[in-house]
Amino acid sequence: MKTENLIKAMVAxxxxxxxxxxGALASAVGLGLVGSLLLYAATLAPRExxxxxxxxxxxxxxxxxxxxAAGAAAVVARLVRPDGRSGPASLVALAAPLLLAVGVLxxxxxxxxxxxxxxxxxxxAVACLLSIPLLSAPVLAAVILFLRKGAPTRPDLAGVFAGLLGGGLGAFLYASHCPDDSPLFVATWYPLAIAGVVLGSRILAMKLTRW
Amino acid sequence: MQVDRREHDFAEAMRAASRGDVTAYTRFLQNVSDWLRPIIRRELVRSGRSAADAEDIVQDTLLALHLKRNTWDESRPIGPWIRAIARHKLIDALRLPRGRSKDVSIDEFSDALPAEEMTCPAIDDRDIERRLDALAPGQRQVIQAIAIDGLSIAESAAKFAMTPVAVRVALHRALKSLSRMAGVS
Incomplete structure (x- = not known):
């Protein structure tokens, strides 16, 4: 088929x-959060x-x-477009680990x-390592579906930040339940759990967001 | 200056297209392919590949521009968006490992190609024909009626005793399938 013929089909x-x-990313995350909250309600309860x-x-x-989660969302919103660069926006995602480091000190x-x-x-520790990935999963699924609608040219990076977004919100929900409040606990186990989510997310994104 | 002018024209045409201007969209796709073709040929030759593959990559890029047109942010320049998509399709076609992908650039001509490479005969339908053959029969008959026989949605619907909506869906799915088969040999 000649290019001009293909163009006719595309124009039609x-x-x-x-x-x-x-806005579309926000609704995707919102939808995923509904799923996470249902899981949360079924398995855990918030503290007083x-x-x-x-x-x-x-x-x-x-x-x-x-x-x-907020920092990662800013990066995902950029990487969903083919000309999107993570650029300085990825520094926002560093804010959370830095703040946590200050908390530890x-x-x-x-x-x-x-x-x-x-x-x-x-x-x-074990509940943390299991619950965070579980609570992250619905948000992560929604964000990967969102990325599929887009055209990421760096699916690996997009997957990493989708994982940080899902993992961050999963950790947020878990944190509202878990009685271990010390930054020492948070800095030890949360990153481990979130790293698992990020790893899975990267693999999923590289498989599922091809275009 | 010339670059700004062209990008401005592309952006205008895309905006008109999203308002349903069929003529503007046709012209946009034609102009983009005319602009990309020599650049893609140059990159193919630079990577030691035959420039005869250029038309396949032009078509893949057009398909991606079309199917992913929702990813252009109208408040941002259109040039980088088009180049990013073309580059992605070129890297796919060359099957470059990540580390080498930096070698590929969809920029204005930085060096001119020898004339014989520029004018090599374009065997422009090898890959797409193979992919057309792989389409589901319903999708294939619709896309051929519209693209080759030049029928409208309504005429195709009458010809195949389908509803116009079914024709639209089949056409869209056909284009998505063609795009998905990019680089699968």
Missing amino acids: DREADGSVGP LSTALMQPRFAFKLLVTLLL VELAVVDAAAWRTRLIGDN
Whole structure:
């Protein structure tokens, strides 16, 4: 078929995928979050939020996980387009780990060295490693579907940031349940759980967002 | 200056196309392919491949531009968007490993090609014919009626005793299948 004939077929085709703008990403994440919340409701329960939110360590871990998700979302919103570069936006995703590092230093300063080990190991390490990927999965699925509508030229990077977005929100939900509030616990187990999500997400994105 | 002018024209044509201007969209796709063809030939030759494959890659790029036109942000320049898509399709076709993909660029001519390479005969329908043959029969008859026989959606619907909606769906699926088969030999 000659190119001019192919052009005729394309011009006759008025079907198009929907927008891949920030609004579309927000609705995809929202939809995924509904799924995550259902899983959350089925498996875990939030702590008594009115009192917990007053505790700086609890509020801090919620803030760090949300910040991670928000930073990653900004990068995903760029990488969904073929000409999108992660560029300086990817630095936003560094804000969460940096903030967490500051939290760890403060914790080390204010807590007696004898208590470090107990706080780091906590009581819920296994639950954390299992729950975060589980709670991340619906959001991650929605974000990968969103990327499929787009045309990422770096599916590997897009997958990594989709994983950080899903993993960040999964960790946020889990954090609202988990009684281990110490930044030492958060900095040990959360990144491990999220790294698993990121790894899976990268593989999925490279397979599923080809175009 | 010339680049700005062309990008401006491309952007205008795409905006008109998204408002349903068929003539503008046809012209846009033609102009883009005329612009990309020599650049893609140059990159093929630079990678030690035959420039005769250029038309396949031009067609793949057009298909991707069309099917992924929702990914152009109208507030951003259209040139980088077109180049990114063309580059992606070229890298796919060359099957370059990630590390070498930086060698490929869809930029303006930086060096002129020898004349005989520029004018090599384009065998422009080998790959797409193979892919057409691989389409589901329903999709193939619709795309051939529209692309080759020049029928409209309504005429094709009458010819195949289908509803216009079914013709539209078959056409869209045919284009998506053709695009998905890119680089699969």
